[in-house]
Amino acid sequence: MTTHDATSTTTAGISMTGVTLELGDGDRTVRALDSVDLRVGAGEFLAIVGPSGAGKSSLLAIAGALAAPTSGSVRVHGQDLASLSRRAQARFRLHEIGFVFQSGNLVPALTVADQLRLVHRLAGGRTFDPTSLLEQVGMAHKANRRPHELSGGERQRVGIARALVNSPSLLLVDEPTSSLDRQRSQDIVGLLSEETHLSSVATVMVTHDHDVLHHCDRVLTMEDGRLDPESPIVTAR
């Protein structure tokens, strides 16, 4: 990318400062995020837990430049997201931010290999050999299969590989284990941990699944739009 802000003090991962998000209008305004400060560095795997309605999805939307905060600033890989036009944000997202969704969100008609090639091409790349990335996630042997031929865990593996195709600096992960059994949940979050460290990507995962938190470097609790800096849930790796 060539759009990085030269005045930035942080060059890797994500930093949020005083981020507030108000949704709705008039009397019915909800403060989905309330003065959130957050910094996740390259190669760090952060989990955010909290009750339904706490603001976790809102935080991922803001971090992924899918929504703009009411106030506060967000920098990804040193770039102030608010200084980019919508078009530039979309381009920035393709290069710098990977998304992993609840159930893989793969394109039904494409083979596993083509899911990865598509994302590379959308970011302006030409030829791309997905083999080594698929090997990393244990899916090279199914490169020519389509999503309906894969298990839920395999679809998640492909989704993780696809999110990493363009070597993003930020990986945003939304409830990756919600459709998986216990063992597959461990495997998938273990894989996310490995990839975070191997790719030096800053990973933010939202989850309700407390059984997988030991894979994470840090865990924060979110409640009423606030991130608790003194979170009692801190894992030791």
Ligand SMILES: Nc1ncnc2c1ncn2[C@@H]1O[C@H](COP(=O)(O)OP(=O)(O)OP(=O)(O)O)[C@@H](O)[C@H]1O
């Ligand atoms: N489009 C919207 N308009 C008004 N309020 C909204 C909107 N989207 C979310 N909210 C409210 O903002 C708050 C935060 O919602 P958010 O979806 O971020 O929570 P969450 O922690 O992700 O919840 P869950 O775990 O159930 O997915 C909630 O009070 C929710 O009702």
